[in-house]
Amino acid sequence: MEAGAPTGVIGLVATIGRATLGGVAAIGKVANFAGRGIRAAVTPPWYPRQILGQFMAVGFLSLPVVGLTAWFTGAALALNIYSGGDRFNAETVMPQIVALGIARELGPVLAALMLAGRVASAMASEIGAMRATEQVDAMVTLSTDPRRYLIAPRLIAATISLPLLTLIADIIGVAGGMQVSKLLIDLSPSIYIINTIDFLRSWDVESGLIKSAVFGFIIGLMGCYHGDHAQGGARGVGRATTAAMVSSAVLILAADYVLTSIFARL
């Protein structure tokens, strides 16, 4: 402890105060970064080649992992409904429960968590390494704004790609449930699909896609923010990578609760 530092209750209050101020300052920094990033994303100049490249990296290359996750989740959900839901005859509404669970909650959240692991960390490590090797400074001296060239394309790609991935995850998740229901209760795929379509409302899917867009923005923001603020060479880049993934995951789950509670009142 520093000489002359307050002790006892005053010390505790001082510690809480410092932590609070630090937290507020960090939120302010992220909000400022987000605001500048959004402005760069919605105003020209844009770099189409960079944006397309990010759509490829964030969206297309994430398809296998998101698809596999969705299939196993849909299948496991159907299994759970079969094995646990028989106590109240829930297996008869297996298609409906799988569809609702996937479209509203599991599709958006799991696709986002997969993307946080794959993409937020990659963004942070790439931008962090570019900062550590003066590539970001070089970009500035070449009259190019790194916010427009590096940050905006990632924010745009993550925000638009995740809803598209979620839509695909919804379809694959329902297919996973359908295969399990065929196997366990011999429910014909055509009846399963009809039940699913009859039961689902467009809002079930739309609310999931809105959530996905928010989650995608969070992933892009955390990946870019932590990469851009990486300090201390390779170790700093490693820390930024971890921070990007963890903060994305926590914020996704927090945003999920907030958005679900808002949607529940609509």
Add this chain to the structure above:
Amino acid sequence: MTQTPNLAPAKLEWRHVTKRFGANKVLDGLNLSVGKGRSLALLGRSGQGKSVTIKVALGLMRADGGAVLLDGVDVTHLHERERRASFAGIGMLFQGAALFDSLSVWENVGFRLINADGTTRREARDRAIEALALVRLGPEVADRYPAELSGGMQKRVGLARAIVGAPSLLFFDEPTTGLDPITAGAINELIVDKVRSLGCTAVSITHDLTSARMIADDIAMLDHGKIVWHGAAADLDHADHPLVRAFVTGKGDGVE
């Protein structure tokens, strides 16, 4: 002792520039100017603020106090957009070349042309290949990636990227660090050749005295955030400042 090395009007000037990192005062009222068309080498021991001096001039770091003047205009507090526009006439060779890993050699060299000047990719490629020829690299390297090049080739590509827009002011950050003497000599020759042929002003930071003698008209010695000696490169051997003597003789006795 600080001497007046030349009477050319100043292209770039640092006036009473200060910069701190926490309790560490890196630049302590730095005063320095580079005449138009002159080549200045900024010497100094490690950690004395050489890179910070250049980064402050480029706006990559904000000075805490003082001013940086480019062609007599205070550029210290320019808006980011205006500052980027002012970079149009500036080229920089970074210590590690700072090439973009994800782009090919010609895309690195033509980066400014494509992304800031709106040049078509085809034209940018042609001009990049011309710039590569100026640093004695053939068109066969144009489609390679930086990771496929040696350190010396990366420096040449970095130099080609710096000169492709025919800048009026060039910065070199430790241009020969990490290179063998033969490659370092070749880079020095290229720097001298390009600075002369473009007729531009150059500022190099280095602690390589051989390099400094070769590429610079004027030399300034930075110590504890201040210029402690500034004179013509030819006068370096006759300087009486103990730090300059230590650099020349390679003996650091009595220098703190």
